[in-house]
Amino acid sequence: MTVEPWTVKYKPRTSKDVAGNRPAIEKLRDWIESWNKGRPSKAAVLLYGPAGVGKTTVTEALARERGWDLVEINASDKRSGDILAKVAGLASTQSTLFSKGRLILLDEVDGINLRADQAAVTTILQIIKETQYPLILTANDPWDPKIRPLREACLQIELKRLGVRDGLPLLRNILNQEGVKANEDALRLILDRDRGDIRSILNDIQLLSSKHGTLAVDDVDLLSGRDRTESIFEVLRVIFNSRTAASARRALSLSDLDQEMLFQWIFENAPYQIPKPKELEEAMSALAESDLYFGRIKKTQSWHLLSYALDLMTAGVAVAKQTSPGGWVPMKFPQKISSMSRTRSIRDTRKKAASSIGVKSHVSVRRAQQLYFPLLRFIYEHNPDEYERIAVSLDAKEELDDLVSGEMTMPN
Amino acid sequence: MEAALWTEKYRPKTLDEIVDQEEIVSRLKEFVKRGAMPHCLFAGPPGTGKTTAALCLAHDLFGERFQDVFMELNASDERGIDVVRTTVKEFARMASLSQVPFKILVLDEADNMTNDAQSALRRTMEKYTDTCRFILCCNYSGRIIEPIQSRCALFRFTPLPESRIVEHLHRIAKQEGLKVAEPGIKSVVEVAEGDLRKGINTLQAAASMSKGITEEAVYQVVGRAKSTDVHEMLTHAMKGDFIKAREELRQLLVKYGLSGSEIVRQIHSEIFRLPVPEKKRISLIEAVGEIDYRLVQGGDEEIQLSALLARLASDA
Numbered sequence: 001m002t003v004e005p006w007t008v009k010y011k012p013r014t015s016k017d018v019a020g021n022r023p024a025i026e027k028l029r030d031w032i033e034s035w036n037k038g039r040p041s042k043a044a045v046l047l048y049g050p051a052g053v054g055k056t057t058v059t060e061a062l063a064r065e066r067g068w069d070l071v072e073i074n075a076s077d078k079r080s081g082d083i084l085a086k087v088a089g090l091a092s093t094q095s096t097l098f099s100k101g102r103l104i105l106l107d108e109v110d111g112i113n114l115r116a117d118q119a120a121v122t123t124i125l126q127i128i129k130e131t132q133y134p135l136i137l138t139a140n141d142p143w144d145p146k147i148r149p150l151r152e153a154c155l156q157i158e159l160k161r162l163g164v165r166d167g168l169p170l171l172r173n174i175l176n177q178e179g180v181k182a183n184e185d186a187l188r189l190i191l192d193r194d195r196g197d198i199r200s201i202l203n204d205i206q207l208l209s210s211k212h213g214t215l216a217v218d219d220v221d222l223l224s225g226r227d228r229t230e231s232i233f234e235v236l237r238v239i240f241n242s243r244t245a246a247s248a249r250r251a252l253s254l255s256d257l258d259q260e261m262l263f264q265w266i267f268e269n270a271p272y273q274i275p276k277p278k279e280l281e282e283a284m285s286a287l288a289e290s291d292l293y294f295g296r297i298k299k300t301q302s303w304h305l306l307s308y309a310l311d312l313m314t315a316g317v318a319v320a321k322q323t324s325p326g327g328w329v330p331m332k333f334p335q336k337i338s339s340m341s342r343t344r345s346i347r348d349t350r351k352k353a354a355s356s357i358g359v360k361s362h363v364s365v366r367r368a369q370q371l372y373f374p375l376l377r378f379i380y381e382h383n384p385d386e387y388e389r390i391a392v393s394l395d396a397k398e399e400l401d402d403l404v405s406g407e408m409t410m411p412n
Numbered sequence: 413m414e415a416a417l418w419t420e421k422y423r424p425k426t427l428d429e430i431v432d433q434e435e436i437v438s439r440l441k442e443f444v445k446r447g448a449m450p451h452c453l454f455a456g457p458p459g460t461g462k463t464t465a466a467l468c469l470a471h472d473l474f475g476e477r478f479q480d481v482f483m484e485l486n487a488s489d490e491r492g493i494d495v496v497r498t499t500v501k502e503f504a505r506m507a508s509l510s511q512v513p514f515k516i517l518v519l520d521e522a523d524n525m526t527n528d529a530q531s532a533l534r535r536t537m538e539k540y541t542d543t544c545r546f547i548l549c550c551n552y553s554g555r556i557i558e559p560i561q562s563r564c565a566l567f568r569f570t571p572l573p574e575s576r577i578v579e580h581l582h583r584i585a586k587q588e589g590l591k592v593a594e595p596g597i598k599s600v601v602e603v604a605e606g607d608l609r610k611g612i613n614t615l616q617a618a619a620s621m622s623k624g625i626t627e628e629a630v631y632q633v634v635g636r637a638k639s640t641d642v643h644e645m646l647t648h649a650m651k652g653d654f655i656k657a658r659e660e661l662r663q664l665l666v667k668y669g670l671s672g673s674e675i676v677r678q679i680h681s682e683i684f685r686l687p688v689p690e691k692k693r694i695s696l697i698e699a700v701g702e703i704d705y706r707l708v709q710g711g712d713e714e715i716q717l718s719a720l721l722a723r724l725a726s727d728a
Contacts, residue, residue: 271654277726284722295710361420362463364486364521375613383620393416
């Protein structure tokens, strides 16, 4: 199953569709329009702002709506001043065949590696001086000392993080089109958590709403364990795409996610990320081995075994996977974790009810859950009056009512 | 208030009311006659009457108000031996007020205690042996350390014979005004597998649907008619659709509340009906056996069974 990432599906087609940053985009558009009257005093714009606010997207939209070619050079690609000179130089001086317009984008100029690209800054300055076409430079950090000369040669325009005012309507619109019912607080929480990074926001809401077609605050809470180290998706991507055991194992350090949580993420997604049955068999067998180690650790408190459990669940899975699924496959939310969160509040209730039953029927809390919960649920479904009588006699009516009317899953 | 759970409502109160485990009951009656008893170890599968026997013994020894001198602890609930030790200390310290010069402490699921905890327990037993008698209940006596075993009189509880379970169920059915068809009772007995508690619970659940206990009703209770679901799960896996198979597995675990070992058992019996080459059956049995073992070792049922499904799917 291949689903288009929402970051692609809902990419703005024109600069008017871009959410937020109206004044900045106006300014950028005015500057481009001014090229109609000849080269403006500043031939380049330094478009800056944090990751995911839409710097590249805005530039692409501006080129597209004018029917211009976009010449895009990513500064974080490995490249020397020579290549820059060749590509960017060509773009800035040669005219196109049918004198079509052209927009030149030098992406992530603050990513220039000065040692590898000694001449890069000088070359770019040269290009700015000579360019016949609008030139847009992007950067996360405009104050990086190494690009100071560039900063001075450019008109500086800042793109700000997406705020709630512009963010909410955008998310509402997308979720409407996807038929997802979302709680407003949940959306605010995501906007806040992802600090206005549209890319992360879209990835998060796509994942969270894939679970049951709704989006509630509880769902968001599930993601909030991480403090913006690497997102869980990044960790999973690394694990599923590592070619070596070592690099998969290292992925663990990318995230501060609880290890057993991560296990559940891997277990949930393995069948979607590993299309070849033979390879999936190997991966699942590694996970089962890993699970056994977790079991032993819990039983015997032998924490030195943890390392093997972690090796097996990361490297074991990575090495098993040789073949990738065709196309982009979204990550799925682990069923176990989502049912855990749903039951987090009722876990206490359940325990209370079980110990009540345990005392009355001379069994342990664990056995009470095993033996009597399914029984009571069944009776509740088929004969509410009888259920009521039993619940009262067990002194646990209140707790049991909560349990049987909700989803009473089996204890772990 | 009268108990509404039939397992409690129909739990025997005195040793005389226990109709099974004759040999055990007669030995326990001997204790009552002499007004003395040793520490005891009650071993046997669930639902064979261990706790009931302990309760009845206490009743017959101490009379109606035996609750004052009788205490039940659950080894798997009371975390750590320290809790057990303090509780026991508190309980055993006070001399018994009844004519019988000791109290009874029942420690359930004693085989869930670690060896260290058992050793500590042994010392506690020793220390309070004048004022307190222990009855340890367990599924497997082999999991109880030797020094404790040697200090206890061992009672082995065996699964109830079908005829006895039928008797019990009929008696309850009569009192509850149920109309019972023979195939209905038969299927309850089949489900119970010698576990009377399971049998009674199944009967009560089935009765909540209608007073007539039919085979279908019973199957609906256990989700056993859904043994086709296990079949379906295996079929998905063997067609190579692991994702569907795992979905089915989760249904079985969550919705029907089957335990991992129950599913393993059902898979085991399905193996002989699967359309696979004969040699394959043997390797499947090995695989299923391995999972059964791993579940005992603390493996997670969903994950271990998923690995089996992935294995089936890769042979598709």
